Amino acid sequence: MIPYGRQDITKEDIDSVVEVLGSDWLTTGPNVKKFEEAVGKYTQSQCAVAFNSATSALHAACEALGLGKGDWLWTVPNTFVASANCGVYLGAQVDFVDIDPKTYNMCPVDLATKLESAKAEGCLPKVVIPVHFSGQSCDMKAIKKLADQYGFHIIEDASHAIGAEYNGKPVGSCEYSDIAVFSFHPVKIITTGEGGLATTNSPELFEKMNLFRSHGVTRSPDLMQGESDGPWYYQQVSLGFNYRITDIQCALGTSQMQRLDEYISQRRSLAARYSELLCDLPLILPYQDSEQISAWHLYVIQVDTLNEGPKRRQVFETLREKGIGVNVHYIPVHTQPFYKNMGFAEGQFPESERYYSRAISLPMYATLTEEQQDHVIHSLKEILG
Numbered sequence: 019m020i021p022y023g024r025q026d027i028t029k030e031d032i033d034s035v036v037e038v039l040g041s042d043w044l045t046t047g048p049n050v051k052k053f054e055e056a057v058g059k060y061t062q063s064q065c066a067v068a069f070n071s072a073t074s075a076l077h078a079a080c081e082a083l084g085l086g087k088g089d090w091l092w093t094v095p096n097t098f099v100a101s102a103n104c105g106v107y108l109g110a111q112v113d114f115v116d117i118d119p120k121t122y123n124m125c126p127v128d129l130a131t132k133l134e135s136a137k138a139e140g141c142l143p144k145v146v147i148p149v150h151f152s153g154q155s156c157d158m159k160a161i162k163k164l165a166d167q168y169g170f171h172i173i174e175d176a177s178h179a180i181g182a183e184y185n186g187k188p189v190g191s192c193e194y195s196d197i198a199v200f201s202f203h204p205v206k207i208i209t210t211g212e213g214g215l216a217t218t219n220s221p222e223l224f225e226k227m228n229l230f231r232s233h234g235v236t237r238s239p240d241l242m243q244g245e246s247d248g249p250w251y252y253q254q255v256s257l258g259f260n261y262r263i264t265d266i267q268c269a270l271g272t273s274q275m276q277r278l279d280e281y282i283s284q285r286r287s288l289a290a291r292y293s294e295l296l297c298d299l300p301l302i303l304p305y306q307d308s309e310q311i312s313a314w315h316l317y318v319i320q321v322d323t324l325n326e327g328p329k330r331r332q333v334f335e336t337l338r339e340k341g342i343g344v345n346v347h348y349i350p351v352h353t354q355p356f357y358k359n360m361g362f363a364e365g366q367f368p369e370s371e372r373y374y375s376r377a378i379s380l381p382m383y384a385t386l387t388e389e390q391q392d393h394v395i396h397s398l399k400e401i402l403g
């Protein structure tokens with residue numbers, strides 16, 4: 019089976035992990051710092067905090083921005099459940115903004131309309147989480163403008179987008195946001211096994227996320243109340259979790275970072291090739307803003323767009339029978355039973371739902387070969403031609 023996504027692990031990656039296994043530090047040690055510095059430098063952000071997952075990083079980001087009971091968090095339905103769950107963890111209420119049918123990202127026009135009515139009803143969001151779907155940045159300038167107007171914070175869910183560029187700057191620079199979060203799950207652009215990281219330009223948010231990652235415990239006298247009892251002393255100054263990533267994982271991450279640009283250019287060529295060779299089929303191919311650079315985490319096609327020809331399910335199952343491990347991203351979050359129990363219903367976010375009914379993610383990863391890609395393309399031609 020050709021998977022829809024997979025990691026690339028080299029001899030150098032393995033050597034760097036094995037080296038850590040023989041060192042003094044397995045968990046938080048020099049390699050965590052090294053990895054944070056590498057991602058911070060790459061994204062041109064001032065601070066970076068690595069976590070054991072992007073989900074943990076999203077939780078920490080929301081907490082650092084003061085999200086809690088009585089507050090609202092808004093995100094999109096077209097995302098992984100973690101982008102919404104992070105608000106629920108903190109007792110906040112979650113709502114959604116529909117996607118733009120062209121980019122599959124948060125629609126700034128819908129956001130503006132929803133903010134206008136929320137203002138009238140006195141329930142403006144404290145935090146908005148745009149998701150850079152498939153690796154292409156949201157319209158951050160428009161979203162930031164609304165943030166300044168209505169006074170909400172922005173966390174970019176950049177789980178798909180390490181290596182992407184927005185307006186000539188790396189995604190994660192936080193030029194138009196408070197915090198950006200990346201995921202290093204093996205299907206993403208680079209991996210640490212499990213892992214995530216938050217970037218910010220605010221030393222204050224950095225400090226809060228740093229504490230949250232490790233029980234709210236500090237050994238830094240600057241953050242303590244009163245005097246230190248001695249060299250062994252630590253204080254718990256707030257409530258946190260054990261969300262630490264290991265030195266073992268970070269050694270892998272630092273090694274992977276060295277190939278990030280190569281990965282992005284491989285993904286871009288594969289995407290260009292799909293788009294060139296599939297353009298005659300009755301499909302909607304991914305839209306690309308020519309001004310931006312996508313990280314191409316996913317290559318999503320939409321089938322059955324004229325309500326004729328084979329349906330998505332049939333195309334999906336036939337591709338699977340041909341050994342092609344296609345997938346679907348995403349089942350709209352508001353249609354999950356957990357969210358339906360909160361009062362959400364089908365029909366509330368029609369663009370996300372329509373998109374979902376037709377979407378298929380084709381295999382897309384840096385080491386996908388042209389032969390494998392040809393098999394995907396020929397199979398689609400057979401089914402749809």
Ligand SMILES: *Cc1c(COP(=O)(O)O)cnc(C)c1O
Nearest residue numbers: 071072073098100177201203213
């Ligand atoms: C993968 C992903 C996450 C969660 O990442 P983990 O590292 O698995 O916690 C969150 N949001 C989006 C959009 C993702 O794709």
